[in-house]
Amino acid sequence: xxxxxxxxxxxxxxxxxxxxxxxxxxxxxxxxxxxxxxxxxxxxxxxxxxxxxxxxxxxxxxxxxxxxxxxxxxxxxxxxxxxxxxxxxxxxxxxxxxxxxxxxxxxxxxxxxxxxxxxxxxxxxxxxxxxxxxxxxxxxxxxxxxxxxxxxxxxxxxxxxxxxxxxxxxxxxxxxxxxxxxxxxxxxxxxxx
Amino acid sequence: xxxxxxxxxxxxxxxxxxxxxxxxxxxxxxxxxxxxxxxxxxxxxxxxxxxxxxxxxxxxxxxxxxxxxxxxxxxxxxxxxxxxxxxxxxxxxxxxxxxxxxxxxxxxxxxxxxxxxxxxxxxxxxxxxxxxxxxxxxxxxxxxxxxxxxxxxxxxxxxxxxxxxxxxxxxxxxxxxxxxxxxxxxxxxxxxxxxxxxxxxxxxxxxxxxxxxxxxxxxxxxxxxxxxxxxxxxxxxxxxxxxxxxxxxxxxxxxxxxxxxxxxxxxxxxxxxxxxxxxxxxxxxxxxxxxxxxxxxxxxxxxxxxxxxxxxxxxxxxxxxxxxxxxxxxxxxxxxxxxxx
Numbered sequence: 001x002x003x004x005x006x007x008x009x010x011x012x013x014x015x016x017x018x019x020x021x022x023x024x025x026x027x028x029x030x031x032x033x034x035x036x037x038x039x040x041x042x043x044x045x046x047x048x049x050x051x052x053x054x055x056x057x058x059x060x061x062x063x064x065x066x067x068x069x070x071x072x073x074x075x076x077x078x079x080x081x082x083x084x085x086x087x088x089x090x091x092x093x094x095x096x097x098x099x100x101x102x103x104x105x106x107x108x109x110x111x112x113x114x115x116x117x118x119x120x121x122x123x124x125x126x127x128x129x130x131x132x133x134x135x136x137x138x139x140x141x142x143x144x145x146x147x148x149x150x151x152x153x154x155x156x157x158x159x160x161x162x163x164x165x166x167x168x169x170x171x172x173x174x175x176x177x178x179x180x181x182x183x184x185x186x187x188x189x190x191x192x193x
Numbered sequence: 194x195x196x197x198x199x200x201x202x203x204x205x206x207x208x209x210x211x212x213x214x215x216x217x218x219x220x221x222x223x224x225x226x227x228x229x230x231x232x233x234x235x236x237x238x239x240x241x242x243x244x245x246x247x248x249x250x251x252x253x254x255x256x257x258x259x260x261x262x263x264x265x266x267x268x269x270x271x272x273x274x275x276x277x278x279x280x281x282x283x284x285x286x287x288x289x290x291x292x293x294x295x296x297x298x299x300x301x302x303x304x305x306x307x308x309x310x311x312x313x314x315x316x317x318x319x320x321x322x323x324x325x326x327x328x329x330x331x332x333x334x335x336x337x338x339x340x341x342x343x344x345x346x347x348x349x350x351x352x353x354x355x356x357x358x359x360x361x362x363x364x365x366x367x368x369x370x371x372x373x374x375x376x377x378x379x380x381x382x383x384x385x386x387x388x389x390x391x392x393x394x395x396x397x398x399x400x401x402x403x404x405x406x407x408x409x410x411x412x413x414x415x416x417x418x419x420x421x422x423x424x425x426x427x428x429x430x431x432x433x434x435x436x437x438x439x440x441x442x443x444x445x446x447x448x449x450x451x452x453x454x455x456x457x458x459x460x461x462x463x464x465x466x467x468x469x470x471x472x473x474x475x476x477x478x479x480x481x482x483x484x485x486x487x488x489x490x491x492x493x494x495x496x497x498x499x500x501x502x503x504x505x506x507x508x509x510x511x512x513x514x515x516x517x518x519x520x521x522x523x524x525x526x527x528x529x530x531x532x533x534x
Contacts, residue, residue, distance in 0.1 A: 049436040058350060067437060069347040164350050169438070173316050173411060173431045183374060
């Protein structure tokens with residue numbers, strides 16, 4: 001998503017550097033100063049007003065529940081947050097779900113079964129049902145290929161995710177005019193494409 | 194600046210407006226809120242350490258015709274995960290039936306107090322709880338509640354997505370979008386909504402007539418506050434360089450323990466947040482230390498008195514004081530070094 005996000009920013013600020021492969025974590029254009037942060041750290045930077053705005057996947061915003069303003073969806077980084085498992089359903093008293101997204105799993109599925117146990121995994125979540133650690137997984141899926149290759153199927157789409165523009169709450173008050181101008185420009189770009 | 198200085202300035206100013214300080218018990222039987230610090234007393238009764246003060250005041254106050262003006266200062270408690278958070282809250286309430294002057298007075302007290310503390314740059318975001326009522330014509334109450342929950346967490350992306358699932362006309366959808374990304378020049382398809390925004394604009398004009406700058410008042414209809422008792426004007430105060438709002442308030446209606454309806458407008462904030470912001474900017478209150486030889490004490494009294502008459506704090510410090518640290522004093526006020534009198 002980094003390349004798409006930078007391409008998007010370059011439309012708004014053509015003076016930004018063209019080369020993203022130089023590994024600089026901070027660089028400046030005429031309009032924006034850019035910080036490259038790890039996706040899971042970015043909402044914290046915006047909440048703490050290290051940055052006024054951030055571009056981040058909606059999955060992380062919903063998972064982290066940080067105090068930020070989620071302004072608009074951006075036209076890249078599309079994927080789906082799904083509940084997936086083996087094709088056959090089991091009738092279980094307690095359902096075990098493996099996921100990196102503990103809050104999302106709780107928020108969307110807490111009342112679905114009598115009891116759920118959420119198992120936090122940090123990667124290769126598909127291994128949960130394969131190794132019999134869990135009955136289902138909740139994960140972000142782009143094409144569904146990894147699921148398919150591991151014999152898993154999508155049971156339910158919890159929500160669709162894409163990149164989003166977020167703002168610090170205070171920056172959205174103090175820099176309302178500048179941020180509103182950006183939102184209008186983004187809207188015009190969408191409409192013209 | 195120290196907390197005692199802020200408290201003194203606020204106390205002095207509010208007393209000039211006719212506000213009286215009240216003390217509220219720390220232990221409360223009011224158990225609402227997920228983050229309240231609850232405990233059982235020895236007889237098994239469930240109690241909480243007060244998480245805020247307004248609701249406790251409103252439960253215990255009697256309804257009167259004459260406006261009641263109150264202010265309070267004290268610790269409030271909440272549970273953040275497994276840790277107990279204690280913050281010092283300061284707030285004031287004007288208990289009176291809904292009226293324009295009541296709301297204006299609360300905002301004017303804020304302006305005066307900020308001026309006395311030396312805070313010049315701030316923005317007050319204002320809205321009105323009635324703005325979203327226009328949706329009652331188009332969607333169910335529970336759908337409005339879901340929308341308000343998304344507004345509360347400022348998740349406009351989920352909100353727009355939720356709206357797309359409801360069968361709303363393009364005109365109404367456009368109105369909602371304009372509310373989310375509001376600009377003063379916007380007009381609305383829905384007449385009731387237009388009227389609400391006009392009245393909020395006229396409230397802003399009243400504030401400007403009373404000395405607020407146009408830039409310091411920001412209308413944001415998408416902003417709502419968490420407590421259910423708000424009914425009418427709501428606002429939040431943002432200081433420059435702060436990550437979140439300093440505090441907020443608004444007009445409310447609540448029921449006291451006798452079942453009477455209590456109306457009012459109030460404002461509250463956490464003192465530590467204000468103090469941090471002030472000290473980060475090295476802001477000093479009007480405090481002067483007159484450092485002078487002990488033998489000249491009587492000679493500088495006229496000078497010091499003059500300063501006090503202006504409302505400034507003037508403190509005599511004997512120059513002979515053992516271990517006198519001028520640099521340390523400088524953090525707290527201006528140093529007037531007097532020699533050879």
